[in-house]
Amino acid sequence: MTATPPHAHPYIPNSAPAVRRAMLKAVGTDSVEDFYADIPASLRLHRPLNLPAPLRSEAGLVRHLEELLAGGRSTRDTLSFLGAGCYPHHVPAVVDEVVNRSEFLTAYAGEPYEDHGRFQAMWEYQSLMAELLAAEVVNVPVYDGFQAAGTALRMAGRVTGRRRLLAVSDTAPEQLSKVTDYVRPEHEVTVLPPRADGRADLDAVRAELAAGDVAAVWAQAPAYSGLVDEGLPDLAELAHEAGALYVVGCNPLTLGVLAPPADYGADIACGDIQPLGVHMSYGGGNAGFLATQDVEQLVAEFPTRLFGLVPTSVEGEYGFGDVAFERTSFALREEGREWVGTASALHGIGAGVYLALMGPHGMREIGETVLAHTAYAKRRLAEVPGVEVPQADAVHFADFPVRFTGSRTAVEVNAALLEHGIFGGALRPERGPHEALFCVTETHTTADIDRLADTLKGIP
Template identity: 80%
Template sequence: MTATPPSGPAPRAAQAPHAHPYIPNSAPEVKRAMLEAIGAAGVEDFYADIPEELRLRRPLDLPAPLRSEAQLVRHVGGLLARNTSTREVLSFLGAGCYPHHVPAVVDEVVNRSEFLTAYAGEPYEDHGRFQAMWEYQSLMAELLAAEVVNVPVYDGFQAAGTALRMAGRCTGRARVLAVSDTGPDKLSKVVDYLRPEHQLVTVPVRADGRADLDAVRAELAAGDVAAVWAEAPGYAGLVDEGLPELGELAHAAGALYVVGCNPASLGVLAPPSSYGADIACGDIQPLGIHMSYGGGNAGFVATQDDERLVAEFPTRLFGLVPTAVEGEYGFGDVAFERTSFAVREEGKEWVGTAAALHGIAAGVYLSLMGPHGMRELGETVLARTAYAKQRLADVPGVAIPHADAVHFADFPVRFTGSRTAGEVNAALRERGIFGGAVRTDRDPREALYCVTETHTADDIDLLADTLKEIAQ
């Protein structure tokens, strides 16, 4: 017998308009009905706010569709194999995503099916997630010397934007002052998150990297500032001694004081609430969350138990409540009607899926570390950072800006020889080392290098010795 070859699929041009097999809304007739229902002429109406310079205006350069799972696995595996992770080479990258040690217990707990598959966390499939989030909030509150901490939002960038919008709602004012050295990506995200109700004004820092108190005072004189926003430490890791005075200036002008902080530093640095911050915010990635190729982020917002502030939290808050059984407690939402989960478009802000699994990871990490462990972590990072600054300052062709300041984890390095920071990074990569994050927002010869407790003195010595060969 002669087998008849199977006929292949019809050519694309002869097929009906494409509908994705797993996305019902991609069917043309469904799209049409949805647009008619809301009175939109087309999908383009939804993108009217996106600036023209951000639009591609051409189809994405994508490969042909893969028709089987086996093909997809092979293709994605090949793409991933092109990456080199920070676990494979010595890395000094930081600038917001840090290489801290993640205890094995953290991964063991968060990969349990009760947590890993509890997407929304409602009672019918919760299996203890509400309690786990309450425990996380309690541990974070102790670390931050605060009384109210939210369920994590997407990342520290969103947490900063949320904290500043909270300040705007509390004060009824529109302007926000960014007074610290802040990364360009974070500034861009916060500007976008605040508009159109609020305007972010960036107050340039002094030549030594610290906040310019006189410039801040001048901006506050107008009486229309909702919040003074400082970072502790700043983008370049600098710890500013002027942080308490910034809070005094803000409060004297009727503004709130918002401080973004690295939670891993709070075993050795004072929490923002101790020097006047009304709202603290930041990213919990340093607390037991893997770098994940630059991901693995989740944001926190923290305040004292002030009804005015608590009413402005747009995110979920879990509280402890007694049950009908004496001695037993339950865990549930506090003032759920504040959120967009309850009132949708009438919510304080639109808040979608929380990064709750990362919050559970941070809770496990904090419970393992305890106060003594967090202090030991902070002391180790401070000591390693100081040692790295000292070693690199002795390298010809390398200068350490603001060398007299206290830096935590991140610190700036300026290359004074013939190579830019990017060129130095390329030479380091050839030797199996990831250099620092180049400060493209400031000086192409400057980069932010990072050391944590995972770096040994030998690692730092190797970096210094290698830079001696390539930095001049």
């Protein structure tokens, strides 16, 4: 591929060749390549990227993007049973109305004297999440639930001074990969596969804890498979007896019907707020939360921003701002516990609106609906010839595994479902070619589930 001749990009003024030459001369170099001299040659590409020719006009760019988008199919026009971490929940119109207000949508940073509304909105979000989680301290959201899990585990390592982390639940491979990368080199993750019934192997956990070097036992509630593990309280007891912390990743939408992690011994709860009023967005729309009790040793290890409420010099008036700002990398820079930059604050504001709108009764109602739909879907699919539902007698929330016992793989079944206007389950290659993870939420109806079952019956 030949290099693209120099030109002025219509949206990047400094790309004009004359301007580029002047900028390079000002910093004392002849080429942009000089800026990358410290990167070893073995890591350099040494050729132009294999990209199509640039589109020179806005009209051409718009047409090109519209053609690309027209070839896609969204979960709005296709019946979808995809979940596995990014869920199709209903987002009330008032949530979009609030987060699209300019003072929230365009706000990036700021201090209490210039950003009162956003800081108060984040404080309200933290307060609502704390009530939901039976916790006392909740952070301003980080990028996603994966990062929140990695941060929670690093916090546990700093508190205990230990190195090893035990992953004891069925965990998404992508999450396990990111967390493992995020916590190294200070910590290493030991994965203890769950038992055949999907629950944590308490005997294996006990044996690993005997070494005395475990910083945290890390469990999921529910597990990646959607399983609700009845042994979660036992894990807390084992962890604490061995001097380790108990970290639980949870789906916050379950907490209207399931006990919050703090109630069964979790020292740190973490997770993703995507189910709380955040749209699915090309697999994204994520923001991560951390929650603990107001224990000085734990709060001191939060690397993320915390907003608090304090009285002002005017009686009856209050202000909202950072709590213990000196903990953060904003204050400590390279000495910070972790680097904290742009957070997913807008999603936090949306989640706060969602929680305020739902209230305790609404959260209970939606949780009961999801549990009922999940149980119905498991029962209906188990009736389909060639379909097996592992852990059929266990309680699942939203996600549940399905195994195809015939000759067709999960990929082939999904392809056949797509021909009927249905997105099938998320593939689980680590479990073999015949297993997938299906998902139902409050947005599905019994008619939707019946349609899936009937369609599967017609796939040979």
